[in-house]
Amino acid sequence: MATLKEKRTCAQRCEDFGHFVWNSDNGTLMGRTPIKWVYISLYYVAFYIVMTGLFALSIYVLMYTLDPYEPDYQDRLHSPGVMAWPDTYNDLDLDIFYNMSDQHSWMKMSECLKHFLVRESPLRSVWDAATENCTQGHYFFQKKFEAPGHTKWACPFTQSMLGNCSGLEDPSFGYNGSEPCVIIKMNRIINFLPNNGTGMAPYVNCTVLDGHKNVGEMEYFPKNGTLDLSYFPYYGRKAQPTYINPLVAVKIHLVQEREAKIQCRVVAHNIAYQNFYDPYEGKVIFHIRASS
């Protein structure tokens, strides 16, 4: 029986391929006449030029409408969130429990505050130039970019402003006794003006929700728990790379059973604090307990 499939030699295959590449009988190159190839090439060249043009145009339009100094979408954040340190968050609740006669236990709290302050700490050289234009009690509006590297100045916030809660005089932050410090931070929002530009500074007000008789006194640092107006508005990470969040520390004098549930709220009429869906909007609630 003859084989159905003819065995072809390698030379024959090469010849076939040669015919495919250039067929002299009907003058085609890879199955098409050269003029057709020219048309096809022109078509693709035009196609890619149009595609590249469209892509470049859309990128250009996007870049043109984007302000590099501000994120485009920040419509969700109208009111700032508030956080507290030492951040011993246990699920969603902030429990500051420590044993003041157990060094290992209270050191955990004071170390946490120490690390927090180091992280928040500043680039001093850049401040020195800015301080002359920082006026306490006044917003620090800056239309131009006058700081080095086309940026804006930021007012200084130093650890020593936290007074007896700065950790400078008492490195235990009060945790070796019953007068612990809690540090409150309000998150920054670009262009946010507390009290809507009326010139009243926001301040932290802590209230005891539970265990009134266990709290003797609450001291605020800086005085009155004020977040000075010169830290506002915040212009964004790129415009104000040296910005430091102002902080407020609260020294809580615990008495009797030394246990309480406390709410600290940043008070300003345009800071909401009753958002059911965001319990950290405008306030922070924590449990504090000093055992011995």
Ligand SMILES: *[C@@H]1O[C@H](CO)[C@@H](O)[C@H](O)[C@H]1NC(C)=O
């Ligand atoms: C606190 O620490 C002391 C000393 O380590 C210990 O005797 C005491 O039982 C601890 N108190 C509590 C409530 O754990």
Ligand SMILES: *[C@@H]1O[C@H](CO)[C@@H](O)[C@H](O)[C@H]1NC(C)=O
């Ligand atoms: C302070 O403000 C004045 C007037 O606006 C300006 O000329 C000066 O450069 C500012 N200084 C700094 C360090 O920003």
Ligand SMILES: *[C@@H]1O[C@H](CO)[C@@H](O)[C@H](O)[C@H]1NC(C)=O
């Ligand atoms: C800081 O603490 C010291 C001693 O504990 C006290 O004498 C002083 O009045 C406190 N300072 C402030 C601003 O409360």
Ligand SMILES: *[C@@H]1O[C@H](CO)[C@@H](O)[C@H](O)[C@H]1NC(C)=O
């Ligand atoms: C806590 O530590 C500070 C600073 O080291 C010290 O002055 C203070 O007496 C200590 N307090 C207690 C209750 O041990």
Ligand SMILES: *[C@@H]1O[C@H](CO)[C@@H](O)[C@H](O)[C@H]1NC(C)=O
């Ligand atoms: C805030 O101030 C601006 C202009 O000063 C005003 O248009 C706006 O209604 C004010 N908003 C609130 C909530 O008071």
Ligand SMILES: *[C@@H]1O[C@H](CO)[C@@H](O)[C@H](O)[C@H]1NC(C)=O
């Ligand atoms: C702090 O809040 C409490 C309870 O809401 C209120 O009674 C008190 O007057 C407030 N203090 C200040 C300084 O606003």
Ligand SMILES: *[C@@H]1O[C@H](CO)[C@@H](O)[C@H](O)[C@H]1NC(C)=O
């Ligand atoms: C703190 O508040 C009191 C009373 O409201 C006020 O007299 C005092 O000037 C305030 N101090 C500061 C530094 O804001």
